[in-house]
Amino acid sequence: MKSHLRKWTKWMLCLAALMLVAGTILPAMAADEPKPGDNAASAAAAPAAPAAAPAPVPDPTGANSGTISDTIGAAVNAPTDNDIKMYGKSEPLALKLGAVIGHNRVAINMVWTLVCGFLVMYMQVGFAMVETGFTRAKNASHTMAMNIMIYIVGILAYWLIGFALQMGGGGGNAGLGGGGVLNGEFVVKLFGKDFGLFGTKGFCLGENVYDTAVFTLFLFNMVFMDTAATIPTGAMAERWKFSAFMVYGFAMAGIIYPLYANWVWGGGWLSQLGNNFGLGHGHVDFAGSSVVHMTGGVCALVGAWVLGPRLGKYNNDGTANAIPGHHIPMAVVGTLILAFGWFGFNPGSTLAGTDLRIAVVAVNTMLASAAGGLSGAIYMWIKYGKPDLSMSCNGLLAGLVAITAPCAFVTAPAAVLIGLVAGALCCFSVFFLDRKIRVDDPVGAVAVHGANGAWGVLALGLFADGKYGDGFNGVKGTVTGLLYGDASQFFAQVIGMVTNIVFVAIASFITFKIIDLIIGMRVSEEVEMVGLDQHEVAVEAYPDFNTRKTSL
Amino acid sequence: MKKIEAIIKPFKLDEVKKALTEAGVTGMTVSEVKGFGRQKGHSEVYRGAEYVVDFIPKIKIEAAVNAELVPAVVERILTAARTGKIGDGKIFVFDLEEVIRIRTGERGKEAL
Numbered sequence: 001m002k003s004h005l006r007k008w009t010k011w012m013l014c015l016a017a018l019m020l021v022a023g024t025i026l027p028a029m030a031a032d033e034p035k036p037g038d039n040a041a042s043a044a045a046a047p048a049a050p051a052a053a054p055a056p057v058p059d060p061t062g063a064n065s066g067t068i069s070d071t072i073g074a075a076v077n078a079p080t081d082n083d084i085k086m087y088g089k090s091e092p093l094a095l096k097l098g099a100v101i102g103h104n105r106v107a108i109n110m111v112w113t114l115v116c117g118f119l120v121m122y123m124q125v126g127f128a129m130v131e132t133g134f135t136r137a138k139n140a141s142h143t144m145a146m147n148i149m150i151y152i153v154g155i156l157a158y159w160l161i162g163f164a165l166q167m168g169g170g171g172g173n174a175g176l177g178g179g180g181v182l183n184g185e186f187v188v189k190l191f192g193k194d195f196g197l198f199g200t201k202g203f204c205l206g207e208n209v210y211d212t213a214v215f216t217l218f219l220f221n222m223v224f225m226d227t228a229a230t231i232p233t234g235a236m237a238e239r240w241k242f243s244a245f246m247v248y249g250f251a252m253a254g255i256i257y258p259l260y261a262n263w264v265w266g267g268g269w270l271s272q273l274g275n276n277f278g279l280g281h282g283h284v285d286f287a288g289s290s291v292v293h294m295t296g297g298v299c300a301l302v303g304a305w306v307l308g309p310r311l312g313k314y315n316n317d318g319t320a321n322a323i324p325g326h327h328i329p330m331a332v333v334g335t336l337i338l339a340f341g342w343f344g345f346n347p348g349s350t351l352a353g354t355d356l357r358i359a360v361v362a363v364n365t366m367l368a369s370a371a372g373g374l375s376g377a378i379y380m381w382i383k384y385g386k387p388d389l390s391m392s393c394n395g396l397l398a399g400l401v402a403i404t405a406p407c408a409f410v411t412a413p414a415a416v417l418i419g420l421v422a423g424a425l426c427c428f429s430v431f432f433l434d435r436k437i438r439v440d441d442p443v444g445a446v447a448v449h450g451a452n453g454a455w456g457v458l459a460l461g462l463f464a465d466g467k468y469g470d471g472f473n474g475v476k477g478t479v480t481g482l483l484y485g486d487a488s489q490f491f492a493q494v495i496g497m498v499t500n501i502v503f504v505a506i507a508s509f510i511t512f513k514i515i516d517l518i519i520g521m522r523v524s525e526e527v528e529m530v531g532l533d534q535h536e537v538a539v540e541a542y543p544d545f546n547t548r549k550t551s552l
Numbered sequence: 553m554k555k556i557e558a559i560i561k562p563f564k565l566d567e568v569k570k571a572l573t574e575a576g577v578t579g580m581t582v583s584e585v586k587g588f589g590r591q592k593g594h595s596e597v598y599r600g601a602e603y604v605v606d607f608i609p610k611i612k613i614e615a616a617v618n619a620e621l622v623p624a625v626v627e628r629i630l631t632a633a634r635t636g637k638i639g640d641g642k643i644f645v646f647d648l649e650e651v652i653r654i655r656t657g658e659r660g661k662e663a664l
Contacts, residue, residue, distance in 0.1 A: 322601035384600055391599060431600060444599075 116348020129334025138531025168199020297450020372399020
């Protein structure tokens with residue numbers, strides 16, 4: 001016991017020291033190489049930055065964020081650059097008021113983005129409840145522990161390196177008042193084109209990125225990363241060693257997620273497929289069907305496969321046994337909390353409350369969730385005679401995952417269709433996994449997030465109606481799908497999807513195998529039988545249900 | 553003195569309790585139990601996979617009564633707990649050697 005304690009103390013001290021060192025050295029290193037990066041528009045379709053300014057300066061209070069130039073192009077009758085030059089001299093007060101209006105626009109966008117980020121953070125509650133509800137009582141504390149620890153570990157790992165790798169070269173976001181200090185992208189030249197691989201500024205949110213827009217982007221992107229990182233905890237529940245899970249948390253939040261996210265949202269190579277190769281607007285993923293959900297889903301598939309099925313899941317003849325979850329009402333509440341949080345996830349991804357497309361995004365999100373839940377229920381009703389509640393929950397979430405990429409670009413009927421397909425695809429995937437390839441996923445995470453993440457990005461390539469997304473990823477014109485005449489957009493979506501599967505599968509496999517070699521991935525058979533609560537986290541979820549002595 | 557042990561369907565507890573008190577039973581102990589009889593459990597479906605619930609939740613009522621009360625008590629349990637469907641439960645009657653009230657130390661019928 002004592003040596004155990006000493007070992008852990010040593011580890012924790014090492015970790016703290018590492019963070020301290022990294023916190024001081026990494027930002028300084030990044031500051032030494034001010035490399036002009038890729039300043040193209042970042043994830044959201046924010047208005048393009050006005051004429052190139054001198055080297056960007058961080059704005060720690062936000063007082064200098066938002067100028068009169070932020071009013072240019074804000075609405076149909078907004079002033080143009082010329083108007084400001086022409087009338088500015090004769091109407092100095094108007095110029096000053098214009099600056100305030102610009103500041104207020106940035107403030108609206110920032111408040112919107114932050115509040116939506118808070119909603120997405122609340123999705124952690126949903127995930128914790130869904131995953132715990134679908135697992136057994138003897139592992140309830142362990143499942144909950146993974147869900148809170150991924151939040152804790154995720155924030156710190158993302159602060160340490162993840163954010164810089166993801167957004168360090170994204171050029172910030174003009175609608176949030178700048179953040180142009182994020183201008184370092186590591187680029188390789190291939191076929192005479194730039195392939196952005198990862199960002200190099202923003203480690204530990206140091207001095208050189210001490211800026212309100214950057215911090216807003218950090219919070220918003222951090223909670224998205226955490227959504228991806230918490231998905232595998234469901235698929236790998238009830239048998240994953242807690243220490244192994246902690247190491248995974250650092251790897252996912254610090255490296256695996258940020259790299260793919262950089263390629264799509266941080267100005268990396270997938271986002272530039274349009275600029276460089278004429279493929280639509282590059283790989284477009286509005287709120288993260290691929291970046292967030294597929295990444296989580298593919299990692300969950302690899303993880304559940306590496307871990308192997310829970311004891312007693314499969315009989316000798318290969319048939320699957322049901323292992324019912326212990327608290328279905330908890331899972332239903334969690335599902336509804338997730339659906340609520342999704343109103344931050346999707347509409348928030350405009351990063352701009354002044355972008356009124358948020359109304360369309362929110363309604364599409366709502367419609368797809370309903371369609372997904374309905375088709376999930378009906379699929380089960382027809383096939384098994386009852387509208388299985390757990391699959392209705394999964395179907396609803398599947399609809400949400402699938403609409404996450406296309407939510408800003410499709411019509412309402414298309415959103416319903418995307419949701420209907422998603423619910424059925426989810427059920428099909430659950431059974432395919434469970435019965436055909438025999439990967440044990442207690443909560444259906446791979447089916448919900450993996451399969452439907454892929455469907456989501458493809459659906460965008462099919463159904464984008466060409467009404468929105470002018471200038472997205474630096475490509476002129478609106479985002480248009482195959483059925484509306486732009487086959488190249490669909491092709492870009494396929495490339496993004498295949499890249500995600502290949503990269504995330506390989507990266508997670510290597511991560512899990514290394515962890516397995518060093519500390520082992522799976523708990524012992526005995527621990528699994530007794531329950532992970534007692535052995536792995538030392539607290540039972542429901543001690544009162546056992547006979548015990550009570551004192552008055 | 554006799555001890556009556558009845559295994560009944562959980563939702564029948566209130567009716568049986570009422571019937572017993574009306575018959576003059578002054579106290580009882582109730583526990584949530586699980587078990588099976590000839591029915592051998594039943595099957596349920598979770599996420600498309602069928603599984604058998606071997607032990608079905610039941611309520612066990614235990615009551616100590618005067619021997620002369622037994623026929624009336626059994627009769628009342630039969631009417632109150634019966635649905636006519638499979639799984640209605642069973643009644644067991646035992647001889648009871650001794651009853652002691654802990655607070656006062658009274659023994660036998662006095663303690664009932």
